[in-house]
Amino acid sequence: MPDPVFLPLSTYREFPPDEMRRRARTFRDEMLRRRTVRQFSSRPVPREIIEDCLAVAGSAPSGANMQPWHFVVVSDAQIKRQIREAAEAEERIFYRERAPQEWLDALAPLGTDENKPYLETAPYLIAVFAETYSLSPAGRKVKNYYVTESVGIATGLLIAAVHTAGLVSLTHTPSPMGFLNGILRRPPHEKPFLLLVVGYPEADARVPAISKKPLAEIATFA
Numbered sequence: 001m002p003d004p005v006f007l008p009l010s011t012y013r014e015f016p017p018d019e020m021r022r023r024a025r026t027f028r029d030e031m032l033r034r035r036t037v038r039q040f041s042s043r044p045v046p047r048e049i050i051e052d053c054l055a056v057a058g059s060a061p062s063g064a065n066m067q068p069w070h071f072v073v074v075s076d077a078q079i080k081r082q083i084r085e086a087a088e089a090e091e092r093i094f095y096r097e098r099a100p101q102e103w104l105d106a107l108a109p110l111g112t113d114e115n116k117p118y119l120e121t122a123p124y125l126i127a128v129f130a131e132t133y134s135l136s137p138a139g140r141k142v143k144n145y146y147v148t149e150s151v152g153i154a155t156g157l158l159i160a161a162v163h164t165a166g167l168v169s170l171t172h173t174p175s176p177m178g179f180l181n182g183i184l185r186r187p188p189h190e191k192p193f194l195l196l197v198v199g200y201p202e203a204d205a206r207v208p209a210i211s212k213k214p215l216a217e218i219a220t221f222a
């Protein structure tokens with residue numbers, strides 16, 4: 001093994017405490033405005049916006065820096081239709097047969113059902129894949145570590161970037177979603193992680209009356 005190479009931490013910026021407070025608060029307020037949306041406009045979104053958001057996702061920390069993710073950005077109407085049809089087929093079975101009553105009860109406040117028109121309406125579907133292993137340039141299998149954690153973090157950053165850009169997203173998890181490998185021609189060692197629907201909200205979009213837990217409920221200071 002070659003010796004590790006270290007470089008100066010040239011990208012770090014320290015801020016005076018007041019500015020740090022202001023920045024943390026500003027980001028908090030910005031992120032607390034984020035809502036998951038299920039009514040999308042078909043208004044187009046420039047591809048560069050999506051590229052920048054994906055670069056943010058790709059900046060995520062990952063196990064041994066393996067970056068075990070792959071993002072497929074779908075804007076083609078035919079592929080979107082194929083994805084909608086396959087997702088709705090799975091969801092029909094989910095809502096009518098697979099989901100236990102307890103799960104259906106938990107979903108009731110969201111008002112979701114098997115119809116997923118946004119999979120065709122929204123300008124972009126970003127399919128996030130998790131690479132169970134990577135391939136070296138020579139085509140050899142390289143083990144990945146903490147794949148779920150890594151891809152989850154990258155997806156979180158992607159959602160934050162999309163929101164910061166002024167767009168909305170929906171984390172959609174048709175279950176099972178193996179059909180994405182077929183439609184998007186991804187190899188079997190790439191597991192579909194979720195589908196992020198991205199675009200502008202419909203002009204009269206409505207969101208469920210749900211809220212986030214307060215800080216005291218989600219955090220403890222020891």
Ligand code: IYR
Nearest residue numbers: 091107112113172173174175
């Ligand atoms: N995948 C289904 C059901 C669903 C499940 C959970 I957990 C949600 O938070 C929302 C929906 C669907 O997309 O409708």
